[in-house]
Every structure is written in structure tokens, then in C-alpha cells.
Amino acid sequence: MSVAIRTTDLRKQYAHVLALDGVDLEVETGEIFGILGPNGAGKTTALEIIEGLRRPDGGEAEVLGQRPWPRDPALLRRMGVQLQASSFFEQLTAGEQIAMFADLFDAPAEAAADMLDRVGLADAADVRTKKLSGGQAQRLSIGCALVHRPELVFLDEPTSALDPQARRNLWDLMREIRAAGSTIVLTTHSMEEAEALCDRVAIMDAGRVIAVGTPLALVRDLDAPVRITIPPDTMTREQAAALPGVDEAEETESGITLRSADAAAVLGALARDGRLHGLQVRGATLEDVFLNLTGREYRA
């Protein structure tokens, strides 16, 4: 696997905050790489340094084999960027806006209309950008980033303003782009998005990368107990606690929740008694990973 992005020991100090405190990242060509973390973790700063928009105080970034700073038009042509805050030519319509970006990147003119359609804005082509809703503006901004079919795409919280349906559509679009061979780096504070969409994630907190890997591996390495919830009135708490493999049982609103490091034994016992009906099984999530690494609840 070739490497699309590599950073070593990126540091960035703002007036009162240390935004990046030594960030090492490696993004492989063709993957969807998520940078996950709570607000203020330093995701945007890291992204903007990689894009060449900011200069780090220390450390280095290498993008598609080149230095992103100072600005290099040839490199910029290969990248597509959606910034966290949408910004447009105010007096243009959505259609003109995306056509403008096609012009700036020398992309085929038809690509503009196609991409507008692809992000679900064909009906809003004649709407001035300042009249777009938050979600529409976000989709337009993503469309403008993708119109020239860049081989490396940066999306900073691309789905934060989207409703669930639009979010799913966007996930599909990103998977298509990946299938076409592009690399995508996105930031999100949604654990769900990272798990559903990203091939690999880096979890950031307070200017550092605290974990990197596939969402599955991160969860598996955690070796966290599985939670099994039995519907109410099936058995008593004491009976449940006595099942093989159960480490802990507690009564909750939705029934009795068991924690177990050996889910197979618990489920086997329940299956023998014919008590699988209405059962809920939940493995550890990235939230547990975050909790485990920082000792804090994850709050976006």
C-alpha cells in the first residue's frame, strides 16, 4: 500500500492553546481515513496543516509525496477540500458556484451539473448560495470539493449539518469515490459515522493522536465486556447473575443487563433455555475506546 499522507510530530501553538502536540499520521492510498475526536481536539488544525493552509510550528507533512507548504498549484489540483465553514461567492447561485469551481480546477463543464445532481442539489441550481439551508450549503461545499475528481479528498465534518437521510447519501457518495480509487480524509465527532464509514480512524484528544486503527481492531483490542440485555420478567437478577460466563448483572429500565467477557457461554446457556427472544446484544464501541483511553465519557 502506498502512502498518501504522512505527518511527523506536527505542532501548532495558538495564542493561548496548544492545538497540536506532536501529531503523527499515515494515510494509505485508497482508504477512507477518519479523524475522530471531541470539539477542540485539533482535528481542523491538523487537516489545515496537511492541506497547506497553515504552517505548523514544528514537524512535517508530506502529501502525495510533496510538501503542502508553500502553496503549489500542481499539488492543489490533485486535492479537493471542503472546509469546516462553508464559504461561497455570495452573489452566485448554487449552479454557478459549482461551475465556478469546475473552471478554477479546469474540470469538464458537464462535471459541474453532474456533481450538483450527485449531492442532491439539482433542484436548487438557481438558488443564490446565501439562501441555501445549512444542509444544502454543506452539500454544495462538498460538491465543490469533488467536482474535479481529486485523487485526495479532505472533508472537515462533512455531515455535521445533514439530516440522517442526506448523511446516508453522502456515505454512499464517499464509498463510490473510494471505489474510483481516491483517498478520503474526513473529520467527524460522530462515533457512529467513523464506525460505519471509515476504513481506519485516528482518535484525537487535546492535540494528540491517542489511537489509530480500523474501528473493529480498536474495539477488539479493548477487550471490553459485551453487554447483553434480557427483557423484563424473564428471570430474576439472581438467576441471571448465576448464568455461566456472567461477570455482572444489573436491573435497568429495559430489563436485566449482563456484562460478560465470554458472551458465547452466556448466549449458549440462554439458547438452551429457549430465552433468546427479545434479547439485545451490544459489543463495545469506539465510545468505550475513548473512555478507556482518556478516562472521560465521550462528548462530541
Next chain:
Amino acid sequence: MTRSLSALVREGFKALLRDKMALFFTFGLPLGFLILFGLMFSNNSSTPKVLVVGQGSLVQVIDSPAMKDALDVERATDLAKARKRVENAEVAAVISQEGQTLRVDYAASETQTSGQVLGIINGVVSQANLKAAGVTTPAFRMDAKTVEDTSLGYIEFFVPGLLGYGISVGAVFGLAIALVQWRRSGLLRRLQLTPVATRDIAVARVIVHVALAIAQTIAFFALGKLAFDLKLSGAWWMALPLVVCGTIAFLAIAFAVASFAKTQEAASGIANAVTLPMGFLGGAFFPLDLAPGWMQGISKVMPLTYLTDGLKDVMVRGQGPTAALIPMAILLGFAVVIGGVAVRFFRWE
């Protein structure tokens, strides 16, 4: 022209045409001033009004169509009533003839018009004397030409003056506010992530604003000619290169304003603080010849002064094309100096 440059130019024109405020400030306001000033001053003719009473050979000359340009003559019958009107400053003088003597009653308090009237009447009497003495070819003659702006008709003063002002307002406000808005919305950062050259962004704005200034010039010439009988003299077509150089100087000012202003409100405040004094001291609204020395001194550091002066030279003072060259060079000099300072302070975010 590259594809991105032409796209940026098209965006500039669209943005302008869709921005009603910008259109008002670049066309509506300066042209409105021209109409207002033109109407205000066109009736206020500079020919003094006089009353003539009775008959006589000299009275006949004064009340002839030949004198129309010099005096606004009205007939009256009652000498006493006519003199009252002089006292009330309704008319400049009453003229009557008794035998060989032409009598002029005037108000000494109205020095300027009285002087004018007395000069004209004195000329009429001298002419009559020469004729009576049988002189057909006078030995001496006077050839008088005025040199200052007061000699220009009002419209000949206002068209170049207000044109210069309109161009300064259009360029300074237009570019400064657009740049601040681009910076605040993050568009300037966004553009840095496209391959477009910074030079293309700048060139696109210059193209848009120069085209706009040319449109303003055409509108001013047309309105002046059609509505106010503007009399052009000299190399008036040199107004165009002058306007281009002026626009470039004002764009440099706009760039400087945008470098220092953080918000759009601040930008329009500073733009006002620059263009209004420039309009007053730069010869846009009134001539500077009679202004005190210190005011003329201040006007020397304002690019608009050189634009309006150059425009007046080639449009209405009968000067040849070379008269525009020095103002053009000075305007470009301003652009280099101001633009150079602004570049140092400009921020992208």
C-alpha cells in the same frame, strides 16, 4: 485569458449587477449629483439682471439682442419704482438715458455684479464715442481670456469633477467591501486551496472595476451632453486613459482599506472617510483655486485631485492629449506606493 481568470471576471460582473447597493453607489449617486447640481446651477445664470427705463440711442443698444449674452435686460416704466428694486437687490442696476448721458443706478454693496454691469455699460458708451468720432478701426484692442475654473460653465466643471468622484466611490467601496466580505466568509482561504494564481484574483478585480469605470465615464458624457449641453474641448478622449489610471489608484486605496478593516462596517466607514474628503478637497464639488493654501496642500496628496484636474484639462479646458500624461503618471505612482503598503498588511484570514 485563462479559464479561471475569465470565470473570476464573469463572477465579478454578475456580483456587481446583482448588488443593488453597489449599482446605486457607482451609478445612481454620482449621476444623481450631476443632475442635481446641473439643475441647481443652470437657472442661476451669471448674466446680471438690469432694468432699462425710457428711450435713447444707447438704451436701444443695451436692449438689443446682441447684448443678450452679457445682460439680462428687462423694461420698466417707473424710474422710482425701478430704483427701489435695485435697493432691494432684486436687480443689479437701472439704466436710463437723459440726452447724451447714460445714467446707471446701482447698489455699491453688490460689488461683483455691479462691477460687471458697469464694465459692460462702459464698453457700450466707449463704442458709441468711437463711432461718433468716426473711428472704424480702433488703434488698440483687448483680448481677454480667463484662466481659472470659475470661467468654466457649471456643467463643464461638474461633469469631470463628479465623474472623478463617482469613479473613486465605485472602486474604493466596491473592492474594499468585496475583499473584506471574501475574507470574513472564508472565501479567500478557500481560494487558496484552488490552483488559481493570486495574480489572477487581483487581475480579475482590476478588469471588472476598469470596465465599470469606463461605463461610468460613458454615462457621464452621455448625461452631460444630452441633458446639459456639455461643451467638450481639447483632447476629451484622453479622459479614458486617465480614468483607467485613476481607477487603478483607487483600487490600491481599496486594497489598503481592506487590509486594515476587519468588518464590512469598518470597511465602509473607512471608505467614506477617504472618499468624502477626497471629493471635497479633490475638486469634485467646487473649484480649489479660491480655497486657502493649506487646503490646496492637502489636496496634493489625494489622487482624486489629479484625476479631476487632468479630466478638466482634456475635457473642457481645451488642452491637448499630452496634458493627461503627468496626471496619469502621478495616479499610477499613487497606485504603486499605496498598493505596496497595503500588500504588507494584507491578511488572508
